[in-house]
Amino acid sequence: MKVHFLGTAAYEGIPSLFCQCLTCKQARERGGKNIRSRTSVMFDHDLKVDFPPDTLMHSLQYGIDMNSVKDLLITHSHSDHLYAEDMAIRAKGYAQSGEEIMHVYGHDLPFRLIFQALNGLKHNYQFHRVIPFQPVETQTATVVPLLADHDPLETCLLYSIEKNGKTILYGNDSGWFPDETWAWLKNKQFDLVILECTTGRVGHRNNHMNVDAVLETKTWMDEVGVLKPGAQIYVTHFSHNAGLLHEDLVDIFQPHGIEVAYDGLVVEL
Numbered sequence: 723m724k725v726h727f728l729g730t731a732a733y734e735g736i737p738s739l740f741c742q743c744l745t746c747k748q749a750r751e752r753g754g755k756n757i758r759s760r761t762s763v764m765f766d767h768d769l770k771v772d773f774p775p776d777t778l779m780h781s782l783q784y785g786i787d788m789n790s791v792k793d794l795l796i797t798h799s800h801s802d803h804l805y806a807e808d809m810a811i812r813a814k815g816y817a818q819s820g821e822e823i824m825h826v827y828g829h830d831l832p833f834r835l836i837f838q839a840l841n842g843l844k845h846n847y848q849f850h851r852v853i854p855f856q857p858v859e860t861q862t863a864t865v866v867p868l869l870a871d872h873d874p875l876e877t878c879l880l881y882s883i884e885k886n887g888k889t890i891l892y893g894n895d896s897g898w899f900p901d902e903t904w905a906w907l908k909n910k911q912f913d914l915v916i917l918e919c920t921t922g923r924v925g926h927r928n929n930h931m932n933v934d935a936v937l938e939t940k941t942w943m944d945e946v947g948v949l950k951p952g953a954q955i956y957v958t959h960f961s962h963n964a965g966l967l968h969e970d971l972v973d974i975f976q977p978h979g980i981e982v983a984y985d986g987l988v989v990e991l
């Protein structure tokens with residue numbers, strides 16, 4: 723299976739539009755893996771997680787026909803994960819294609835934003851409201867939504883994705899996982915785990931994971947045995963406010979056997 727990291731930044735992107743912090747300045751100078759757009763991952767050509775405001779750029783940069791997406795999983799409603807207005811441009815009157823059904827999975831708040839953006843337009847989306855821990859057979863995978871610790875005002879979701887014989891944990895956005903999610907993970911085995919490390923070295927691990935929380939999660943996964951032999955862990959969703967360049971992140975995580983994702987990275991499972 724092809725796992726394509728389309729974007730790997732948190733809310734602001736790196737460098738961030740108006741920001742003059744050292745990380746943004748250095749990212750502008752160095753370019754390459756230090757340029758990060760808002761987070762989304764594509765699995766093969768037909769399953770995608772989240773719909774950030776950089777989706778048009780992703781399609782142009784990587785030559786992706788977004789109509790090939792059969793299943794779109796939405797984690798939560800924040801604008802770096804769901805730019806609902808751009809979902810509306812698939813509707814009749816805007817796009818002169820999009821006859822294929824695109825199935826969209828998520829919770830109530832993201833759907834509310836998409837419905838508002840569609841504003842009665844005729845479209846070929848089919849919406850499936852998912853319930854945490856209840857498996858769903860999508861067009862392309864078996865998906866289990868898991869609870870995240872992210873925004874207390876919303877049911878934010880992580881996803882377990884079983885596709886073509888491989889199992890992936892899509893673990894962002896979330897701070898230290900809620901108890902129910904740890905309990906669910908205990909009996910599972912993954913080929914690939916995607917975690918976030920938005921906040922770098924900050925002390926707390928609520929809403930987003932920091933470096934320590936990622937390392938502790940890896941230790942827990944090793945001890946409990948939820949990683950299949952040869953399984954890989956990738957970190958993504960970085961904030962410029964963490965003050966860490968790609969090279970710094972690699973220095974931190976590589977000794978622990980954790981890989982640092984970057985925009986455009988393709989992992990073959």
Ligand SMILES: O=c1ccn([C@@H]2O[C@H](COP(=O)(O)O)[C@@H](O)[C@H]2O)c(=O)[nH]1
Pocket residue numbers: 732733734800802895920921930960961962963
């Ligand atoms: O305590 C804080 C304060 C600010 N941030 C910033 O928020 C974004 C993350 O936004 P999400 O929409 O939650 O992805 C991050 O880039 C920081 O700059 C924070 O994370 N924590």
